[in-house]
Amino acid sequence: MSFIPYGRQEISEIDIQAVVDVLRSDFLTQGPTVPTFEQTISDYCGAKYAVAVNSATSALHIACLALGVGEGDIVWTSPITFVASANCALYCGASIDFVDINPRTYNLSIEQLQHKLEQAKKNNRLPKVVIPVHLCGQPCEMKQIHQLSLEFGFKIIEDASHAIGGKYRGESIGNCRYSDITIFSFHPVKIITTAEGGVATTNQAELAAKMELLRSHGITRDPMQMTHDSDGAWYYQQIALGYNYRMTDMQAALGISQMQRLDEFVQRRHKLAQRYNELLDHLPLILPWQHTDSYSGLHLYVIRLQLSAIKLTHREVFDALRQQGIGVNLHYIPVHTQPYYQTMGFESGDFPESERYYQEAISLPMFSAMTDEQQERVCSILTKILQA
Numbered sequence: 435m436s437f438i439p440y441g442r443q444e445i446s447e448i449d450i451q452a453v454v455d456v457l458r459s460d461f462l463t464q465g466p467t468v469p470t471f472e473q474t475i476s477d478y479c480g481a482k483y484a485v486a487v488n489s490a491t492s493a494l495h496i497a498c499l500a501l502g503v504g505e506g507d508i509v510w511t512s513p514i515t516f517v518a519s520a521n522c523a524l525y526c527g528a529s530i531d532f533v534d535i536n537p538r539t540y541n542l543s544i545e546q547l548q549h550k551l552e553q554a555k556k557n558n559r560l561p562k563v564v565i566p567v568h569l570c571g572q573p574c575e576m577k578q579i580h581q582l583s584l585e586f587g588f589k590i591i592e593d594a595s596h597a598i599g600g601k602y603r604g605e606s607i608g609n610c611r612y613s614d615i616t617i618f619s620f621h622p623v624k625i626i627t628t629a630e631g632g633v634a635t636t637n638q639a640e641l642a643a644k645m646e647l648l649r650s651h652g653i654t655r656d657p658m659q660m661t662h663d664s665d666g667a668w669y670y671q672q673i674a675l676g677y678n679y680r681m682t683d684m685q686a687a688l689g690i691s692q693m694q695r696l697d698e699f700v701q702r703r704h705k706l707a708q709r710y711n712e713l714l715d716h717l718p719l720i721l722p723w724q725h726t727d728s729y730s731g732l733h734l735y736v737i738r739l740q741l742s743a744i745k746l747t748h749r750e751v752f753d754a755l756r757q758q759g760i761g762v763n764l765h766y767i768p769v770h771t772q773p774y775y776q777t778m779g780f781e782s783g784d785f786p787e788s789e790r791y792y793q794e795a796i797s798l799p800m801f802s803a804m805t806d807e808q809q810e811r812v813c814s815i816l817t818k819i820l821q822a
Contacts, residue, residue: 438812439621439761441682441733444699445688445805452691455644456683463682471686472633473476474693478508478599478635479608481616481635483642486645486686487649490619490632491596492679494565496521497615497634500644501563501589503528510550511565512542513768513788519567519593520769521634530778532733532770534785538723540736541574541796545581551586563589568597571625571703571731572724575609582610595619600731607731608635615641620685621715625699625731626692628685644695649777652676699802703732706804712734713813717820718743738794743822752796754819763797 468486476484487493488651503509509523513532523530533550547564554560564583564806576592581599583590590613593730594600598609598618606615620628636642640787647654650754652674660671711721720738746754755762768788770780780787787796799812 435759437759437802438760438799438804438808439623440763440799441798441801442803443622443627444695444801445627446691446695447623449688449691452687453684453787456687459683459720461683463684465683465732467683467686467690468681471628471681471689471693474690474782475608475618476632477634478607478693478696479616479635481608481610482637483633483635483639485570485636485642486681486689487679488628488636488681488685489679490593490617490621491522492520492649492677493617493632493634493645494518494591494593495525496645496677496679497617497641497646498522498526498528498563498642499648500589501614503562505525507562508559509563509565509767510547510561510588512567513744513770513785514540514565514569514766514791515538515593515769517593517769517772520775522565523563523570525678530775531561532780532788533564534787536789537787537791539572539574540569542579543573544575544578547579548582551582554588560586562743563591564589565593567593568595568607568731568754569598570722570734570736571596571600572722573600573602573728573730575727576602576612577727589614595624596634596733598624599696601729603727607611610637611636614638615645620689620692623733625703625733626696627691628681628689630683631685631689647674649679650674650676651678660780687748689785700731702759702802703800705799706809707735708798709806709809710798710813713810714816719819719820724812728798732800735798735800736765736799738791739795739796745822746819748796750759751808753821755796755815758815758819760815761799764792764795765797766792768792770798777789 452472473482503526506528507528534546591615719742
């Protein structure tokens with residue numbers, strides 16, 4: 435019995451050759467391929483700048499730093515995300531808080547955000563940055579979030595780790611029309627991959643320059659940024675405390691090659707999602723709902739069990755699928771329930787919609803190379819489990 439993973443990379447011979455070409459070149463890192471990849475991303479998304487780094491986590495970190503997040507500041511995000519969306523604020527010495535999710539989209543709730551902002555304004559505890567997470571690839575309601583940012587004075591980082599290739603209101607996610615910075619992830623289970631890697635897009639030259647500086651130790655060779663004239667061609671200055679967050683040219687080469695098939699990958703995911711909707715419609719499940727303003731990247735296909743209508747528990751369904759070779763997963767455990775975050779005072783019950791979601795959600799296999807036969811097997815096994 436073959437195992438069907440919940441996600442996996444699709445690597446072609448052209449991808450492999452692109453990496454081999456870099457391996458045979460003069461530059462394995464800090465060469466010309468990373469800037470080419472950055473230009474490919476910015477052109478696709480319609481953003482002025484793209485800054486490539488070694489992971490989306492690193493991109494989130496330097497995005498927060500570029501926006502001046504530090505001690506005494508507060509950052510808000512969704513509880514239903516990977517921990518990196520919250521950890522990035524803590525790396526900067528800031529504190530973190532959460533906004534509960536919309537029960538239909540599973541993204542940050544606009545109503546909850548507005549209510550929390552109104553309360554925070556009264557208490558003089560407004561966030562410096564809000565990080566909406568485009569869960570599963572479906573964009574958040576960014577126009578409304580942007581309007582609230584103008585009213586309450588916060589900056590916006592879109593965590594679009596799941597969402598490259600998607601659109602919001604007919605435009606590419608990543609164009610930063612409604613945000614300061616957008617973050618993408620290129621981990622192997624994502625829509626395209628650079629093995630590991632991430633990118634931050636922005637339309638603000640100052641933010642791009644700060645992130646470029648921070649990804650490479652805070653070092654510059656630009657005479658215009660130096661405190662005095664250069665000592666010679668070898669000279670550089672460290673003008674900030676940065677990190678070694680650089681992407682290699684090998685990773686960038688893979689990314690450039692993968693970008694040529696991005697739209698094809700997303701179209702296939704949409705076909706798979708449509709088939710899931712048809713094949714699972716008769717079961718006691720809540721299937722994914724898509725907002726009319728969105729064209730999802732469909733990184734994930736999440737079902738929610740109607741537990742009152744089935745005999746098994748959430749865990750029993752999950753375990754039964756795994757035992758039959760279906761590599762389901764759960765995205766995500768609410769961040770505020772993690773032990774590390776509970777030491778900060780967060781408690782179960784703080785964000786009830788997120789906790790209800792966690793008790794019912796299962797991510798089914800979804801990847802562009804998934805065959806119709808594999809999908810039919812997933813649905814057949816799930817049907818037998820739920821109807822037992």
